[in-house]
Amino acid sequence: GRLVQMIGAAASLDTLATLVQSAITAALSEASGAGLAALEEKAAHSSECLELLASVPPLADIIRYGEARKTETERLAGLLERLIIEGSIALPYAARDLDAQAASALMGALRKADEAIRLVEPDEHVLEAWRNGLAAVLDSSRSTALVAGCAAHLLYEAGHLSAQATADLLAKRLSPGTSVIDAAAFFEGFFSGAGQRLIYDEGLRGAVDAWLASLDEEAFVAHLPLLRRVFSNLDSMERRRLIEAVLGKRASLPAGLTPSPDGGEAWRRHFGLIGKLLAGEPSHG
Incomplete structure (x- = not known):
């Protein structure tokens, strides 16, 4: 049938995995x-990390939702293990020296595969x-910062980086000794889709606080779009809780935002802008 033809013509591993998912879901035994x-x-001859990672979610879905027959499930489970291991081996090399578009694509595949x-x-x-594989990405000096930040977040969520170790890592990767571009990319990789962590984790919040306070005004304004992307996943209540976590209970939204007395001159200088950002108001550099 048509699906068999599409399978025969599939050029990439991830496309093939999606077609197999469709065939098994539709109970098309030939396909x-x-x-x-x-x-x-194809898996035996593929070393393309992005393809390997992108093929994991559709196969995992088949196994998880029990859509395959027992014999198919056994084959799929063995294949999935192989793909995960091969993807893990390829990952540290795939994460090296990427441009922004390639880094973003790899980060997306990494998050979906991990889930x-x-x-x-x-x-x-x-x-x-x-x-x-994730640890090797984090440890390599050649890893693109966005992907390294993502790897750090996944290790943290899995409990393989302690809260203190992660706070120390963020403090190091966001320190003035790191270029602003790399620090911002690491920050985005770590917190993209996970800004809630800043509400509950004082150590992480302190590391980010110190980074923001270290930026001069021009750099801070330049990174407002990045901060907006990270905070855009927070609803209004979460934004309120984040402001209260940073400033104490006396903070309120949208009026009455006042900087902490011991926040430092840089923080006071930036506060008006970040307060508007957290409140969901437009900010103009």
């Missing part, structure tokens, strides 16, 4: 068999390979 065979063949891996709960040796 499923052809797709699994093609997947195994799928957590949901499907593979064997410990597979999880260990995945964590080792």
Whole structure:
């Protein structure tokens, strides 16, 4: 049928994985068999990290939701483990020296693959390979900062970086010794989609606070779009709680925002802008 033809013509591993998911979901045994065979063949010859990672979520979904027959599930589970391990090995090399577009694409694939891996709960040796791949990205000086920040966040969420170690890491990666561009990229990689962490984690909040206070006015204004992207995932109540966490209970939205007396001159200088940003108001440099 048509799906078998599409499987035969699929050029990439992730496209093939999605087609196999469709075939198994629709209980098309001929297409499923052809797709699994093609997947195994292509996986044996693929070293493209982005493809490997992007193929994980559709296969994990099949296993998790029990859409495959027992024999198919066993084949899929073995294939998925192989893809995760190969992706983990390729990841530290794939994360090196990327431009902004490639780094963003890899970060997206990384987050989706990690979510799928957590949901499907593979064997410990597979999880260990995945964590080792993330740690290697974080440890390499050649890793693109955006991807390194994402790897740090995933390790933190998995409990393999303690709160104190993560706060220390952020303090280091956001320190004045790091270029503003790399610091901003690491910040975005870590907090993109996870700005809520700043509400609850005093150590992380302190590291970010210190970074923001270290920026001169021009650099701070230049990074307002980045901060807006990170905070855009917070609803109004979460933004209020973040302001209260930073400034104390006397802060209120949108009026009455006052800087902490011991916040430092840089923080007082920036406060009007970041207060508007957190309140959801437009800011103009």
